Amino acid sequence: MSKVILITGASSGIGKDAAIQLIKEGHKVYTAARRIEKMKELQEMGGFPMQMDVAKNEDVKNVVDQILQKDGKIDVLWNNAGYGLYGSVENISIAAAKKQFEVNLFGLANLTQKVLPYMRKAKSGTIINTSSMGGKMYTPLGAWYHATKHAVEGFSDCLRLETKQFNINVVVLEPGAIATEFGDVLTQPMLDNCKNTAYEPMAKLVAKTVNDSYHKPNGASPRSVITNIISKIVRSKKPKTRYRAGKWAKPMVWMRLYLGDRIFDKVIMNEVK
Structure with a gap:
C-alpha cells in the first residue's frame, strides 16, 4: 500500500538513499532539507523536495501544512535531520551547544508535535x-x-508509551558508522574547535579514527544497511521499537551495556591511539 512519507535530512546520506528506494516502491515521498538544490534527483524520480530548516518553526509549519493540504495525512514521519558537533566540553561555546540541541532534539520534537x-x-x-x-x-x-x-532515545521511549493507545508506532533508528558525509561534516569543525588548545592532539587522533570508520570501504553502505531497514519499517504494521545497524553499532552497544564504565573507557580510548 502506498503511503505518504515525510523525511527530513534527505539531501544526502541515509535520508536521500532511502528516499530513492521508497519512491521506487511507489510511495509519495516528501523530502525536506535546507539544501533543496541537492534533491533535484529525487524530484526527477517523482519525489517532492521541500526546503526546510528543522530548527525554524515557520519552515516546519509550512512544510506540514502544505503536505496536509495536498494529501490530508502523513503516514510516516522520519526525523532524520541532524549533525555532529564535536570538540572539548571546555572549548565548545554554549551557543553552539544550544544550536546542536535545536537541530538534533528540539527540531525533531517540534515537527513531531505538528504531525x-x-x-x-x-x-x-x-x-x-x-x-x-x-x-x-x-x-x-x-x-x-x-x-x-x-x-x-529517552524522548522516543516516552513518546512510544503515550501514543501506543492511538496505534502510532515510534521507532528508534541507531546507525553505526555509515559511509556518508557525516564524518566529513564532523571532523574539520572538531579540529578547528580544538586548534591551539590542550585537546588538539586528541582531536587529531579522533579525526583519524572517524575518517577510517566512515569512509569506504570501512563504513557500511547506506543502501545495504539503513535503506533496507527503513523500507521494512514502512511496510510493517508493527515494527520493532529499535533497529541497530552499521559498522560497530551492535558490538559497541553490547560492550557499553555489559562491560562497565572503566573497561568501556579503555576500549574507546584504544580506538583513538
Missing part, C-alpha cells in the same frame, strides 16, 4: 527518530552530540 494530531485522529502512523549508536555510548570530544542522541 501527531493528524496521526492521532487517524489512529495510524509511524514515527522514526534517527538516534545513533552514540545514543547508547560515548566518545571523547562528542559530549554535546552524544547528549542530544541520548535525549532522542
